[in-house]
Amino acid sequence: xxxxxxxxxxxxxxxxxxxxxxxxxxxxxxxxxxxxxxxxxxxxxxxxxxxxxxxxxxxxxxxxxxxxxxxxxxxxxxxxxxxxxxxxxxxxxxxxxxxxxxxxxxxxxxxxxxxxxxxxxxxxxxxxxxxxxxxxxxxxxxxxxxxxxxxxxxxxxxxxxxxxxxxxxxxxxxxxxxxxxxxxxxxxxxxxxxxxxxxxxxxxxxxxxxxxxxxxxxxxxxxxxxxxxxxxxxxxxxxxxxxxxxxxxxxxxxxxxxxxxxxxxxxxxxxxxxxxxxxxxxxxxxxxxxxxxxxxxxxxxxxxxxxxxxxxxxxxxxxxxxxxxxxxxxxxxxxxxxxxxxxxxxxxxxxxxxxxxxxxxxxxxxxxxxxxxxxxx
Amino acid sequence: xxxxxxxxxxxxxxxxxxxxxxxxxxxxxxxxxxxxxxxxxxxxxxxxxxxxxxxxxxxxxxxxxxxxxxxxxxxxxxxxxxxxxxxxxxxxxxxxxxxxxxxxxxxxxxxxxxxxxxxxxxxxxxxxxxxxxxxxxxxxxxxxxxxxxxxxxxxxxxxxxxxxxxxxxxxxxxxxxxxxxxxxxxxxxxxxxxxxxxxxxxxxxxxxxxxxxxxxxxxxxxxxxxxxxxxxxxxxxxxxxxxxxxxxxxxxxxxxxxxxxxxxxxxxxxxxxxxxxxxxxxxxxxxxxxxxxxxxxxxxxxxxxxxxxxxxxxxxxxxxxxxxxxxxxxxxxxxxxxxxxxxxxxxxxxxxxxxxxxxxxxxxxxxxxxxxxxxxx
Numbered sequence: 001x002x003x004x005x006x007x008x009x010x011x012x013x014x015x016x017x018x019x020x021x022x023x024x025x026x027x028x029x030x031x032x033x034x035x036x037x038x039x040x041x042x043x044x045x046x047x048x049x050x051x052x053x054x055x056x057x058x059x060x061x062x063x064x065x066x067x068x069x070x071x072x073x074x075x076x077x078x079x080x081x082x083x084x085x086x087x088x089x090x091x092x093x094x095x096x097x098x099x100x101x102x103x104x105x106x107x108x109x110x111x112x113x114x115x116x117x118x119x120x121x122x123x124x125x126x127x128x129x130x131x132x133x134x135x136x137x138x139x140x141x142x143x144x145x146x147x148x149x150x151x152x153x154x155x156x157x158x159x160x161x162x163x164x165x166x167x168x169x170x171x172x173x174x175x176x177x178x179x180x181x182x183x184x185x186x187x188x189x190x191x192x193x194x195x196x197x198x199x200x201x202x203x204x205x206x207x208x209x210x211x212x213x214x215x216x217x218x219x220x221x222x223x224x225x226x227x228x229x230x231x232x233x234x235x236x237x238x239x240x241x242x243x244x245x246x247x248x249x250x251x252x253x254x255x256x257x258x259x260x261x262x263x264x265x266x267x268x269x270x271x272x273x274x275x276x277x278x279x280x281x282x283x284x285x286x287x288x289x290x291x292x293x294x295x296x297x298x299x300x301x302x303x304x305x306x307x308x309x310x311x312x313x314x315x316x317x318x319x320x321x322x323x324x325x326x327x328x329x330x331x332x333x334x335x336x337x338x339x340x341x342x343x344x345x346x347x348x349x350x351x352x353x354x355x356x357x358x359x360x361x362x363x364x365x366x367x368x369x370x371x372x373x374x375x376x377x
Numbered sequence: 378x379x380x381x382x383x384x385x386x387x388x389x390x391x392x393x394x395x396x397x398x399x400x401x402x403x404x405x406x407x408x409x410x411x412x413x414x415x416x417x418x419x420x421x422x423x424x425x426x427x428x429x430x431x432x433x434x435x436x437x438x439x440x441x442x443x444x445x446x447x448x449x450x451x452x453x454x455x456x457x458x459x460x461x462x463x464x465x466x467x468x469x470x471x472x473x474x475x476x477x478x479x480x481x482x483x484x485x486x487x488x489x490x491x492x493x494x495x496x497x498x499x500x501x502x503x504x505x506x507x508x509x510x511x512x513x514x515x516x517x518x519x520x521x522x523x524x525x526x527x528x529x530x531x532x533x534x535x536x537x538x539x540x541x542x543x544x545x546x547x548x549x550x551x552x553x554x555x556x557x558x559x560x561x562x563x564x565x566x567x568x569x570x571x572x573x574x575x576x577x578x579x580x581x582x583x584x585x586x587x588x589x590x591x592x593x594x595x596x597x598x599x600x601x602x603x604x605x606x607x608x609x610x611x612x613x614x615x616x617x618x619x620x621x622x623x624x625x626x627x628x629x630x631x632x633x634x635x636x637x638x639x640x641x642x643x644x645x646x647x648x649x650x651x652x653x654x655x656x657x658x659x660x661x662x663x664x665x666x667x668x669x670x671x672x673x674x675x676x677x678x679x680x681x682x683x684x685x686x687x688x689x690x691x692x693x694x695x696x697x698x699x700x701x702x703x704x705x706x707x708x709x710x711x712x713x714x715x716x717x718x719x720x721x722x723x724x725x726x727x728x729x730x731x732x733x734x735x736x737x738x739x740x741x742x743x744x745x746x747x748x749x750x751x752x753x754x
Contacts, residue, residue: 206712210611233714236586239651240682274651336607
């Protein structure tokens with residue numbers, strides 16, 4: 001699914017630095033960036049070299065190490081905490097960022113000897129990375145039977161009707177919740193890769209996902225590399241496809257999900273959930289437990305929705321005729337734009353969650369049954 | 378609302394040719410094209426120099442004249458009919474095209490003297506153009522009270538609550554159903570322009586409308602020229618805005634509406650209708666009667682949905698840094714794309730229609746009450 005060993009973030013043993021794929025340049029250029037300072041970390045998160053809730057969490061985790069290491073291990077607690085706060089403030093919606101930073105910070109602060117802290121922070125960040133990779137592998141395992149069941153049913157139907165062509169499972173996804181957004185496997189893509197690798201005939205409708213086109217740039221690139229049949233569509237198209245039985249299941253990721261099951265994800269996810277609901281298409285959200293916000297119950301009211309630079313809407317970046325990455329302006333120069341980056345899909349529109357501990361309904365009871373340790377928070 | 382006398386199509390008395398604005402170049406370049414042959418007409422429709430159901434209808438109407446005039450009035454009936462068929466086949470979804478062509482063709486065929494035909498066809502095409510302009514003016518008149526009522530209610534609410542800022546009416550529209558899509562006033566925009574000209578404080582959320590960005594390119598350009606406050610948003614954003622009470626009414630146009638009230642319009646309209654329904658936002662469709670297809674009852678089953686070149690999705694056109702119109706490639710070169718150009722919004726999601734004869738519910742009975750002459754078709 002990805003080049004052996006290739007991840008969107010890693011600690012480079014030779015240079016002793018944290019490296020990331022600069023995802024702004026994909027699919028047209030493969031660029032690696034080095035994060036040496038807290039400002040590098042914040043810049044990479046804000047400007048979306050890295051994006052996707054689990055990856056932002058991992059980057060934040062490494063950020064704590066970078067805060068310690070870049071200061072020669074002499075950083076005082078107060079300054080360390082304020083640097084960590086700056087990292088946590090760099091993007092507001094994905095709860096993994098706070099989770100990743102706090103987990104590593106809490107470990108580091110347990111050590112009174114400054115020289116131990118960077119080392120322990122690095123170890124904890126690496127541990128998070130491995131855990132999240134394993135969580136995504138498990139999401140693939142638990143999500144696989146959902147796809148397999150659709151395939152078996154379609155196969156049976158088309159064997160009955162002698163229509164050999166229609167057992168292919170059509171999956172729609174929005175944005176990129178692939179390995180680029182996590183560490184390995186992805187969240188939404190984990191069941192897809194798992195099913196594909198086990199021989200299920202499937203095809204993915206890739207929402208391009210305006211404004212930054214993480215679908216057409218990143219998800220399409222991942223699927224292409226892995227050999228998975230896919231078709232890029234506009235974000236407008238999913239409803240029409242569902243009306244005409246061209247989508248069997250929707251699987252998306254999430255940037256923050258309340259303990260009650262309200263799902264913040266890339267803007268436009270809510271519209272796909274409405275269409276899925278209107279056409280009886282199952283709508284699943286895949287996430288590791290690090291993406292649950294155990295403190296929130298009302299997603300629409302309480303999840304902060306990031307507003308980003310309107311120029312991300314006004315300008316579109318791609319490959320020009322000379323093979324260079326270039327931007328073009330779409331609307332009139334003087335027209336304003338607004339760029340809400342996420343929306344919240346209410347739990348009533350969610351068929352279920354696919355987590356590292358199994359699949360559950362979108363209700364607080366069902367979620368807490370899988371994660372009972374958060375029941376009393 | 379538009380430069381005095383400026384229309385998207387006109388018969389130029391000096392050159393004796395039909396001229397159109399080449400809308401592919403807007404908002405960055407203003408280019409006028411001349412239609413001299415039937416192939417010019419078909420090219421202009423297919424490649425979307427002209428677009429929008431009423432304008433396509435008018436272009437088809439002029440096309441019959443061009444078929445006659447370009448053949449020196451010697452065209453035989455069979456050839457004329459086949460040329461007209463070619464024009465009608467140039468785009469499948471907007472029913473106005475067939476309507477406009479057939480109306481002019483039927484007039485022309487009434488005249489046995491070949492030399493009369495071109496003259497009568499031109500007169501009929503010009504008559505259609507004037508009628509459609511007047512229809513759109515009336516749509517503005519009939520739609521205006523809907524916006525005014527929202528304004529009065531908001532004004533009252535904010536006078537009661539001392540909140541002076543909130544009487545502004547927020548209208549969301551998808552694609553371009555402005556004067557560029559019709560002749561004057563537009564369909565969806567006619568009530569907006571009318572309300573604006575009468576002093577209602579309003580603001581328009583402009584869906585950019587991928588893939589060809591008729592919203593961010595054309596609707597934004599129109600509104601900017603007219604001085605109407607507006608904000609370009611991605612097609613993904615409307616649901617979020619509605620969840621947060623930032624949209625008071627949705628008004629869209631349509632390419633074909635069944636006698637029962639199912640609405641074909643630019644892909645993505647259905648998703649906005651679902652969101653409007655989910656958030657109790659009124660969802661209106663503005664159309665002249667030429668856009669009703671009186672022969673159809675089931676829109677999702679029966680309205681043909683055009684599939685266009687996937688490159689319209691893969692490449693995005695805009696203004697490059699040198700001020701030239703350029704295209705950039707978004708997804709990986711080898712990823713496929715699919716480009717369904719329209720979807721159908723079922724009548725259960727439509728609050729009402731705004732027509733040249735008034736406003737009605739989305740039901741066959743209500744529509745036929747306004748247009749009883751089609752009851753027996």
